[in-house]
Amino acid sequence: MAEKKEHYSTPSRSARKREAQAVEVLARQLAELPETQLSTLPLSPEIRLELQQLRGIRALPARDRQIRHLAAMLRQEEELLPQLNDFLAGNAEVQLAQRQQFHQLEQWRDGLCDAQQCAATLVQINQQLPAADASSLQRLARAAQTGDRRAYREIFRVLRQAAG
Secondary structure: OOOOOOOOOOOOHHHHHHHHHHHHHHHHHHHHOOHHHHOOOOOOHHHHHHHHHHHHOOOHHHHHHHHHHHHHHHHHOOOHHHHHHHHHHHHHHHHHHHHHHHHHHHHHHHHHHOOOOHHHHHHHHHHHOOOOOHHHHHHHHHHHHOOOHHHHHHHHHHHHHHHO
16 A cells, blocks of 8 residues: 655745745835835734834844844734735836836937937827927927037926826
């Protein structure tokens, strides 16, 4: 007769350690969030208090201890962890989209400030940002091409405002 292997219902020590480290990373990410985003999260008063205390600590050893303490509190509220992970994942996507938009606006500004690319860039902007004021962008582009730094900055402001 062949022996049957026992199936363990509890996770291995390594798996528990990986889960604890993941919650610790989550606690670090929560500590770095701006206050406006923290206020939208469904956190218990105890966890909010721990986060406030953590934000005030600058010494690294004390900060690490406080993060481990916060992670232990978060592990006790298992139903909260998926919500927090989803929130942080969505937050990362929003930041990526904002960064991509910022780089696109910079490329358009640089294209407008280059005399050889200006016309093609204006056409591209008109197609993708119909709210942009083409005449003011053209005027600012001419000024920026002559070395006016104020116009260079103003082009970016106009583009960012049109992008919404």
